[in-house]
Amino acid sequence: MFREVLNYIRPYDAGIFPEDLYKKYGISEKNVVNLGSNENPYPPPKSVIKEIVKESSHVNRYPDPSYPELKQKLSEYTGLPIENIAVGSGASEILDSICKITLNPFDKVVIPIPSYSIYILISMLRDASIEYIKTEDQNFEFRAEQVINFGKDVNLIFLNSPNNPTGKSIPREEIIKIIEGTNALVVVDEAYYEFSRKTIAEKVNEYNNLLVVRSMSKFFSLAGLRIGYALSNPKIIEMIEKVRLAFTISNIAEKAAIKALEKQNWYLKIREKIIAERDFVMREISRTKGFTVIPSDANFLLIKLPAKVNMSAIMEELNKKGIIVRDVTEVPGLKNNYIRITIGKKQENRAVISALRELSLKW
Ligand SMILES: Cc1ncc(COP(=O)(O)O)c(C=O)c1O
Known part of the structure; x- marks a missing residue:
């Protein structure tokens, strides 16, 4: 059963x-x-806390499931149009949605390790076949070729930059080589982007296989409210929207995130x-x-x-x-x-x- x-x-x-x-x-x-x-x-700053308290008197209502206000603010923050943005209950929900749109049983996923262990869990839940790249003996670094060498039949590649738990960023040229050398969807998890200030997000409209994941749990101090987002080309964003459950960001979380984005x-x-x-x-x-x-x-x-x-x-x-x-x-x-x-x-x-x-x- x-x-x-x-x-x-x-x-x-x-x-x-x-x-x-x-x-x-x-x-x-x-x-x-x-x-x-x-x-x-x-x-978070007082104005964000105030917004949380204020919004709590509206919790008898559902949030707008397309989250237009939050997407508008994220659009201003990232410099990308709202067609390039999907939101979710933490980066975690976005990561799970990515597996839902890419993986059938036995499909191949490539994960350099050590990395954020959720990638393994959510790929396993899709019955995917996982290929690991062990980086500890390589100073926690890897070359694009090591990823590309798994071949053209890979569906999904999880890159994390800066990487949890090593704190290392993946050089931009290596990320681009991987995107250009594979047919797989290349996910670049930038949950810690604001600390490194290194991003590949401005390239999402140049490629049909790049998706950047971000989180508001770290820099924006909102781990307990669960807000994350995806940046990708509109076709991929549409697919994410199809598999995502409606209403997973509460109206309190949405309003707090909007206020936080105003308090940079x-x-x-x-x-x-x-x-x-x-x-x-x-x-x-x-x-x-x-x-x-x-x-x-x-x-x-x-x-x-x-x-x-x-x-x-x-x-x-x-x-x-x-x-x-x-x-x-x-x-x-x-x-x-x-x-x-x-x-x-x-x-x-x-x-x-x-x-x-x-x-x-x-x-
Ligand atoms: C690399 C990485 N991605 C995603 C997440 C999950 O973030 P969120 O709280 O937005 O679900 C974490 C949390 O520690 C993380 O380290």
């Missing part, structure tokens, strides 16, 4: 939440340093703080014995730990101090011990640096 593939799928592991630390160690949520999910540590200067100041902190954390942790930090274009850092350490003991020690980081050792494509830390507020970053220093004294 149920699908075979479900026997092989584990639900997405979102890591540890502050409530878990309260239950386990009695640490109250306000004292938790939560650097596990690449979120923005700052809540506020967000740019936050961005500067996060980037300066990221570079500080990178320098400090690189100086600490036993840690290797991968340079990042995003709001998080991937850090390699010595082979001898016990990762679950380390996570427990950090959690006991009220610190949440992500153990990504089990992410497909990683062979060594790694943690990923999100850049938080100044004090939070100092707390994680000193906790890691303390740990390293025992090695």
Whole structure:
């Protein structure tokens, strides 16, 4: 009665939440340093919160399922016409819709790894056949040829730039070579675009096989409201609109996103703080014995730990101090011990640096 593939799928592991630390160690949520999910540590500006409260009195009504106002604002933000834009409940919904429009059972998908593990999950749910490119031994980089060599019968390619969990951007020339060298739909997930400022979005009308995915969860501090969007040529956008469920963005989320897009200067100041902190954390942790930090274009850092350490003991020690980081050792494509830390507020970053220093004294 149920699908075979479900026997092989584990639900997405979102890591540890502050409530878990309260239950386990009695640490109250306000004292938790939560650097596990690449979120923005700052809540959105007051005007966005006000808009959320204001819109809450209209929740007896459905939102307009074509979201014209939000698309108009995104059009101004991206510089692309609204025909090039589809919106969804987070980048996650867009990614799932992409699989729905491209994949029949046994169709081929290419995924360089390590990367955002949802790509694997949603491809498996379409019974697709996944080809991986392992990048850890190549300094987490890959060449276009490695992707193109899988041949002309590939349906879908997932690229992530900057990539989660490595923080590395894919060079523009390589992305273009891949788009031009394949018949597959090339998805470039730019969830962290605002931190890198590197994008391929202006090319979506030049190719019939390019789709850029963006998220408002990171730079725009709206992870809890679930807003993402796709940028692609109108034909692909139309297909996304066909498979997407109506009303998946609430009217509260839509209005908050519109307001946030009007407040870019506020967000740019936050961005500067996060980037300066990221570079500080990178320098400090690189100086600490036993840690290797991968340079990042995003709001998080991937850090390699010595082979001898016990990762679950380390996570427990950090959690006991009220610190949440992500153990990504089990992410497909990683062979060594790694943690990923999100850049938080100044004090939070100092707390994680000193906790890691303390740990390293025992090695
Ligand atoms: C690379 C990447 N893409 C997409 C997402 C999901 O974003 P959203 O919250 O918009 O669904 C994430 C979330 O961590 C991510 O890291």
